[in-house]
Amino acid sequence: MKTFRMGGVHPEENKISNDAAIEVMPVGKQMVVLMNQHLGAPATPVVQKGDKVKVGQLIGEAQAFMCANVHSPVSGTVLKVDTCKDAFGLSKPAVYINVEGDEWLETIDRTPDIKRECTLEPKEIVAKLKEMGIVGLGGATFPAHIKYSIPEGKKAEYLIVNAAECEPYLTSDYRVMMEHAEEVCIGISILRKALGVPNAYIGIESNKPLAIAHMQEVARGFEGIVVEPLKVKYPQGAEKQLINAVTGRxxxxGKLPIDVGCVVSNLGTTFAVYEAVQKNKPLIENILTVTGKELPSQHNYIVRIGTTYNEIIKHSIGELPATTGKVxxxxxxxxxxxxNLDAPTVKGNASVLVIGEKEARRAxxxxxxxxxxxxxxxxxxxxxxxxxxxxxxxRTEEAKEHNIxxxxxxxxxxxxxxxxxxxxxxxxxxKNRVRAMMAAKK
Amino acid sequence: MTHDILIAVLVLGALGVLFAVVLYIVAQKFKVVEDPLIDEVAEVLPGANCGGCGKAGCRAFAEACVSQGNMEGLRCAPGGDAVAAKVAELLGCAVVQGEPQVAVVRCNPANCGDQRRSNYDGLRSCAFQNTVYTGEGGCPFGCLGCGDCVAACQFDAIHMDPERGVPVVDADKCTACGACAKACPRRIIELRNKGKKDRRVYVSCVNKEKGAVAMKSCANACIGCGKCAKVCPMEAITIADNVSYIDYTKCIACRKCVTECPTKAIKDVGFPTPAVKPAPKPEAVEVPAQPVAEPVKA
Amino acid sequence: MNLLNISGSPHVHSDESTKKIMWRVNLALVPALLVAIAYFGVNALLVSLISVVSCVLFQWLMEKFILKQPTTIWDGSAIVTGLLLAFNVPATAQMLWIVVIGALVAIGIGKMSFGGLGKNPFNPALVGRVFLLISFPVQMTTWPKVGAWFPTHLMTDANSGATPLGIIKEAVKNGQNISDVMASADMPSLMQIFLGHMGGSMGEISALAILIGAIYLLCRKVISWHIPVAFIGTAFIFSGILWLVNPEKFMDPTMTILTGGIMLGACFMATDMVTSPMAKSGQLIFGFGCGLLTVVIRNWGAYPEGVSFAILIMNSVTPLLNRWCKPKRFAC
Known part of the structure; x- marks a missing residue:
């Protein structure tokens, strides 16, 4: 079985929420939508106090190059445009919305039908991703429209879909594969079209045999999508390691994956791409795992972006166990x-993971x-x-010489x-010091 | 036997002469002409290499002094006026006098010790903790308490208060070199004039959040209400980014702002008695005749 | 509810710890200890016990009263040093007090003077042993006879044996032919040597017991195969070449690696994490150097045995090896 060349560890997998089907979390009374949910500059709010908004309406516009659109996850009235403390306690620009009903934009296709045909041209697909505020959901939240625009003179040969889910505990990608395999494959086909890539590989670690079998089954209906089982080893899902594992390259x-002809996409992103391109649905929801050994029950949820951690905890398990050491x-x-558990969730949040006190403390x-x-x-x-x-x-200079x-x-x-x-x-x-040193030298 | 000793002496002697010749030639060939004045200036400097002058070390400072020929813009904070006078004498230029300064820590956390809001469990480094989150107290502008400033101090003049988790400056040892101020990732530490009789008044907070948010972050935060600016007789106080700042060149240490501040964010140091609210009659307030002089060039 | 803990990622840790590693090494040393007790009786047990207790005690005293830092005697590293020191001395009654001096040097000079575990450039047990070898040359080379379970007098052991290496060194000095010596009645057979039925320092006699311990350490990934294989392999090949050139003057390679301290040194002392290189390539060079130096010292040095010196010399090269032998970088 394939894997990357050197190093790696094998932490306890703890995929205890594997069998919990994805549930829909109800919408709260008030939503706070942060304006920087992505890598880069914050979006500029385009609504004002008192404005009525619908689900999926643009409320933050990407004006900088490295930026992504932000859409309203709920319908209601804008309470204020202010700052809000994020999960790490830092104040960030945010739009507060009082929830009224659940009225969606008419353009969004909410039917459960699966739409396979995509008639858009590659450029139009990228424009659509930008419009819908899609970002990479693997953790870095890199704006998708930048990632899928291949720079002049470079050519993509492989699209590699990261479904390794090598992180312990997380199961949201697994659940998406089990429940939305076809949509994922359509999403991959759309990305292939956008990139002009003949082959796509889905890398899945072998500790998910059901997902591998299911994806193989579904991928048979699509040309050029290959499911690649990978040996269980962390960090299989890291970009460079995954490329190495799947293609050997x-x-x-200091180079990017495109320099060796590869583009890596997270599995969750491909699902979001499907919804954005085929269903006109902006990125307003997260698929999120609520898990932890200390918790009475394990869950996978579809959560509207802007729901606070406390609301998620309250709905799923009532309250945090007394032995909680870390969230x-x-x-x-x-x-x-x-x-800060009062902070709203943002794009790319994959879990609310609760760790017991004993495990949480470092020795x-x-x-x-x-x-x-x-x-x-x-x-x-x-x-x-x-x-x-x-x-x-x-000794910052030396650290740089040793390729920190x-x-x-x-x-x-x-x-x-x-x-x-x-x-x-x-x-x-x-690394921060080296970067500061290099910036000072420029 | 004598023969052996003779040979050994001769061989070693010859070697010695040979090396001496080589050394002499090399020394002549690679001679670096350097102004002997640099050595003399370096001699009178404290030699702590603290970097407070902005140069790489004491010798670099000496080189800068000599190449410039005067002391304009060059000041050795640890050495103070005494060293400045000595260097000026060596250079034969005017002495640049400076007001003695001291480092002050502009944070007075309310959420410390048992009141802290989270438990930081990572690398004991403020610079790193600053990239992780707000810090244990919950204020995104407040002291992180890992002691980067303590590690940076060459003069053993700054220490952590173990109960409150904030650094305390030992004014007697502090030379105002500024190493701690540079080490602090949140720019809490400022160099201020020591003040007459070691009496200083400063705003002990740098929180730029809006008043209500700042209050939530910390009960002792400056909320930028501006009451201090209104009460100041010298117009030394300005408000910018929701934080008040006292200009130490204008402040006369009358402490009106200290009593006026609703959040006790303004601190007074070195006064024998705590500040009390002045009597309602405005003329009862004593205003010293002369404000503290600005740095003069003699 | 408790305060939330905050730290940078990762938020989990493997169950590895320094303590576990050290206790595993201690466990791996048990077979050799049992063999030593079986062959040398009460003295072996007493010497080991005194060595371990004094090492732990000295470390505790130094940390508590001189360095004034939290004591770390329970991490097991002092016990490893104590056991290895005991394994490197003859199991005689005189050693009961001499080994205390060895422990003081090993812990005090070999380890704590550099700042404790992890900071010492030389293997502490070997520092102690070499100190004893130079200071007490007679006592350190007075070997008890195998099977002398209870010495008649506790303080004097009249029944002194000799190590195979000592016999050969003596023979070479007297101009005797090695193949004659090997055939003589004093020499134990190869099987006896493998099992440990010969004179020598108490821990080094049985290659079998040492291999059992080494295999355990390999399985638990405490050591890697690189240093032992390179060490023993180099010693075997190098002495083999010498033997092929002149079997009259040099010992045969199988005997070379089974006698003396090569096995113990290669499996337990050269593999000491603190004083050996980290990269695999560095470990191979380190093992090669140890093997080469051992054979050189044995054949041309003043002492019949050279393992301790070889390892100490290579210890001093370790920082350089760490600098030169880098792991292969990704995509380079």
Whole structure:
């Protein structure tokens, strides 16, 4: 079975919410929609206090290059355009909407029929993705219309769909594959058309045999879509590692996947692409896992963007267990710890993951015993222990020479360190310093 | 036996002469002509290499002084006026006098210790924590408490208050080199004039959020209400981005703003008694005849 | 509810810890300890016990009173040092007090003076052993006879044996032919040597017991195969070449790797994480250097055995090897 070349770890998989079918979470009374739900500049609000909005109506417009449109997830009246604290406590521009009814824009096709034919030209597809505010849902929330516009002189040969879901706990991609396989395949066909790519591969880790079988079954009805089972190893879903696993190609340091003829798309994104292009539905919902060993029940939900963490917790499990130690948005390896549970969810949130107190606390750091485990676990072939020492001593220049910027922050080094050194934290700090140093030199 | 000793002495002696010749030739060939004044200036500098002057170290500062020929725009904060006078004497130029300064920490968190709102469990580095979230107190502008400033201080002049988790400056040791201010990722630490009799008044908050939001972040936050600016007799206080700022060159340390501030965001340091609200009669307020002088060039 | 914990990702950790690694090494040393007790009796047990207890005690005292930092005696590293030190001395009654000095040097100079576990450039147990070898040359080379379960006197062991390496060194010095010596009655058979029925330091005698421990460590991924294989392989090949050139003067390669401390050194001391290189390529060079130096010292040095010196010399090269031998980067 295929996998990437070097390094990697195998954290406990904990896919305990695998069998929970996707439920629809009811809409709350008030929604707060942040204006920067994507990588890049925040969208500019185009509604004012008192405006009536419908579901799917544009409320934040992308004016900068690296930006994505934001649409109203609910119908109602705009209460105010102000700031709101996000999940990490930082104030961000936001539109507050008082929910009234559930009135959708007429252009949105809400029928359950599956529409297979796509008559749009490649350029029109990309324009549609921009209009509908699609962003990559794998975590980076990179605006889709930029990603699927191939730069002059480059040619895409492979479209690789990331359904590895190598992060522990997360099951939303799995559920989408089990319940919306056909839509996903249509979404992939649309992206292939947009990119002009003959072949598409869906990389799925072998711990999801049902999904592999089901996707293979459905993909038979589509030309050029191949399901590629992958060995279970983290970080299989990292862009460079996935390309390496599926095609054997290696993206060189500082280059993009397109430089080796590959485009990687998250599975959730392909579903969103289907809905945007075929059904005219903007990105206003997240498919989100509510999971954790401490929780009484496990769930997968379709949640309107702008629902707060507290509302999700209240609806799914009532309240957080007393033993809660950490709430994470995303998986345990690369997810972000949430501090403000009153914050609204944003595009790309894949989970509300609750970790017990014992698991959440990091063990105290001890001396490095130079075992080299971090080095052997690193999927990029770097030396985390060395970065740790260089960062601690402020030797930024040397850290750069040892290619600290190649680090993909997957967390394998910290995961495998017997001395519990916060290696990933230190490397992130080092990367920030290197970037600052390079910016200062320019 | 004598023969052996003789040979050893001769061989070693010859080697010594040979090396001496080589050393001499190389030293002559690669001689770097350097102004001896640089060494003299470097000699009188404190030698802590704190980087407070903006140069790479004390020697770089000395080189800058000598190449410039005067001390315009160059000041060694740790050395103060004494070192400035010595350097000026060596250079034969005018002494640039400066007001002695000290670092102040512009954060007075209400949500600290038992009141903190979350528990930070990652790398003990403010610069890193700043990229993760707001910090334990919940204020996106407040002190993160990991002590990057403490690590940056070369003079052992700044320490963490273990109970409150904020740094405290030891004014006697502080040389105002500014290393802590540079190390702080939230720019909380500011260099201010020490003030007469070591008495200073400053706004101990840099929260730029709107008043109501700032109040939620921290009970001691400056809400930008402007009461202090109204009461200030010297017009030393300005409000920008919802934060009030006291210009230390204009402040006369009358402490009217301290009593006026509704959130106790303005701090007074070095006064023997706590500030009290002045009597209603305005003429009862004592205003010192002269404001603190601006830095003068002698 | 409790306060939420916040940290950067990742939010999980594998169950690896320094403590686990050290205790696994301790467990892997047990077979060799049992063999030593079986062959040398009470003295072996007592020397090991005293060595371990004094190592732990010295570490505790130094951390508590000199360094004034939290004590880390439960991480098991002092016990590893203690066991390895005991394994490197003869199991005689005199060693009962000499080993305490060895423990002081091993822990005090070898480890704590550099800042404790993980910061020492040299293997602490070997530092202790070499110190003892130089300071107490007679006591350190007075070997007990195999099977002397209870010495008649606790303080004097009259019944001294000799190591195969010692016999050969002596023979070469006297101009004897090695193949004659090998055939003599003093020499144990190859099988006896493999099982440990020979004179020597208490932990190094049985290749079998050491291999059992090493295989366990390999399975638990505490050590990798690179250093032991390179070490033993180099020693085997190099001594094999010498033997082929002149079997009269040099020992045969099988005997070379089974006698003396090569097995113990290659499996437990050269593989010490702290003092060996991290990259696989560096480990191979490290093992190669150890093997080469061992054979050189054995054949041309003053001492009959050279494993400790070889490993210590290679320890000093480790920082350079770490600098030169980089892992292969992704897409490079």
């Amino acid at each position: 290696r993206v060189p340091s 994470i948005s995303g998986g345990t390896m690369m997810g972000k710890a949430v501090v 105290p750091e001890t001396n490095c015993i130079r075992c080299g485990k971090c080095m052997h676990a690193c999927p990029m072939g770097l030396e985390p222990y060395l970065f740790s020492a260089l960062v601690k001593n402020g 910027l190649d680090c993909i922050e997957c967390g394998c080094c910290f995961f495998s360190c017997p001395a519990n050194k916060p290696l990933t934290d230190e490397i992130r700090l080092g």
